[in-house]
Amino acid sequence: MHILIAEPRDILRTGLRTIFAEDERISQIYEAATQETLKACLSSKPINLIIINTSMMSNIKDLPRGKFVLLAPEVDIELFLKAYKHGARGFLSENAPAELLRATLGLAEGSFLIEPKMTVPILDLFSGDLRFAVKEELLTPREREIVSLLREGTDRRTIAQDLHISEATLKTHIKNITRKRTESTSLSLPREINQPEISR
Incomplete structure (x- = not known):
């Protein structure tokens, strides 16, 4: 098996190389x-698996589908969903344990490994209403107020009363927020999601 380690920091790249060099399934390790x-x-080497830090990515679609594992400094729900949709083998932290990193080598096609310590924040994000998982900088001040109240569980009628707007105006704001969320993630998600679907 040929793997590529894409990590900008020398010390982490060396550590990853050491972890994978100990595995007899690996015959060649490339570094970027x-x-x-x-x-x-990517254009010249026969690579079976890429271990890539998210800081090295410009566009996830540049990575070969189903042949990469993302290493992230923290949970980024948008990136997590894009990685899942593009067939990533795993979503791990930058400091994932060696045994977890090596486990990505033997995953069956279609598997998606999530580092255990990352599952709680991911599930917390999924348990909310994903229609309002949107980058704050894309929202107007009024839309930020509305999103904040929706995330707190405030019902729409109360929000309209508290903000001194009609329910029709509130509905328009929510439609705009949903559109911005969709545009910012480029993902088609169901309107109501109670829990993530981890297996493909």
């Missing part, structure tokens, strides 16, 4: 410390 080197490796 820059996006230019990453692109060159």
